Amino acid sequence: MNEATNLAKLLPYLIMNGKDDVGEVLVVDGGSTDGSQAVAESAGALVLASAVRSRAAQMNLGARHARFEILYFVHADTWPPSTFATDILQAIASGIDMGCYRYRFDSPGLLLRFNAFFNRYKWLWCQGGDKTFFIPKEKFLAIGGYDEQYVVMEEYDFLRRALPRYSFRVLPQEVIVSARKYRNNSWLRVQLANMKAFSMFRRGVPPAEIRSFYKKAIL
DSSP states (O other): OOOHHHHHHHHHHHHHHHGGGOOOOEEEESOOSSSHHHHHHHHTOEEEEOSSOOHHHHHHHHHHHOOSSEEEEOOTTEEOOTTHHHHHHHHHHTTOOEEEEEEEESSOOHHHHHHHHGGGSOOGGGOOGGGOEEEEHHHHHHTTSSOTTOSSOHHHHHHHHHTTTSOEEEEEEEEEEOOHHHHHSOHHHHHHHHHHHHHHHHTTOOHHHHHHHHHHHOO
16 A cells, blocks of 8 residues: 555565566555556556455455465565575475564664564564565465454464464564654554554454554554
């Protein structure tokens, strides 16, 4: 959604480094008004228009249209390692069902480095879409994909359902993640909002209520 600037850099990078191992790049747009669709098409991506502006719905739409057997979900403000295609193929060939990367922020701040340290672990609270995520399409669809009632916290719900069924690995290489949310707010404000949102998720609070809280808490 309105990620033209990031897409202009990210898509050529994915295509160049994916080489012959990446069969297609799909961009699922939620109604951008900044020319994101044109930028994506000019970079060689297939653009899908989602009638629903929600990451769960948009990622499910992309998965349904994907023509190849391994799915790799990447948010527009993340930068995977250049070896992503080889890493993923090797992980799956070794018997891993699904996985993600560690990440670090595009900021040298000590507190953000502290945050990034914990994403090497498999605990559910250490996950999230910023780590990017890969899984064979067959396994993704077998578990029902993302539950579209989760208009927020969709990755956590998916992994909560998938972890008892599939093997999972956090790859040691790092994705670079935008720290813009922290730049627009304070570190403490984001941390407290994240903690409360995760607590609400664990207590079964309706996803729409969690999203309403988060949109008010974070600029």
